[in-house]
Amino acid sequence: xxxxxxxxxxxxxxxxxxxxxxxxxxxxxxxxxxxxxxxxxxxxxxxxxxxxxxxxxxxxxxxxxxxxxxxxxxxxxxxxxxxxxxxxxxxxxxxxxxxxxxxxxx
Numbered sequence: 261x262x263x264x265x266x267x268x269x270x271x272x273x274x275x276x277x278x279x280x281x282x283x284x285x286x287x288x289x290x291x292x293x294x295x296x297x298x299x300x301x302x303x304x305x306x307x308x309x310x311x312x313x314x315x316x317x318x319x320x321x322x323x324x325x326x327x328x329x330x331x332x333x334x335x336x337x338x339x340x341x342x343x344x345x346x347x348x349x350x351x352x353x354x355x356x357x358x359x360x361x362x363x364x365x366x
Contacts, residue, residue: 299320
């Protein structure tokens with residue numbers, strides 16, 4: 261089950277490639293960062309980045325729900341596992357929210 265879950269989470273990462281350039285630019289510019297709960301957060305106020313954040317988070321939620329049902333887990337469990345993966349894969353210099361709730365550069 262864990263291998264299937266990890267494989268599915270990796271596929272989830274790849275599924276965002278259509279938005280990757282825009283998302284990556286927003287992350288690189290310091291507008292968006294990865295949260296431990298599996299979603300993107302707004303680091304610095306920017307309307308375009310906020311729109312990207314909403315779109316990406318909605319897509320992530322849809323995928324988290326599918327994965328949760330398939331593996332008998334809660335959406336929160338899947339999102340937390342995905343959050344760890346997204347944080348691990350985010351590029352150096354991009355923002356992540358640490359356990360103290362502070363935005364820090366990776």
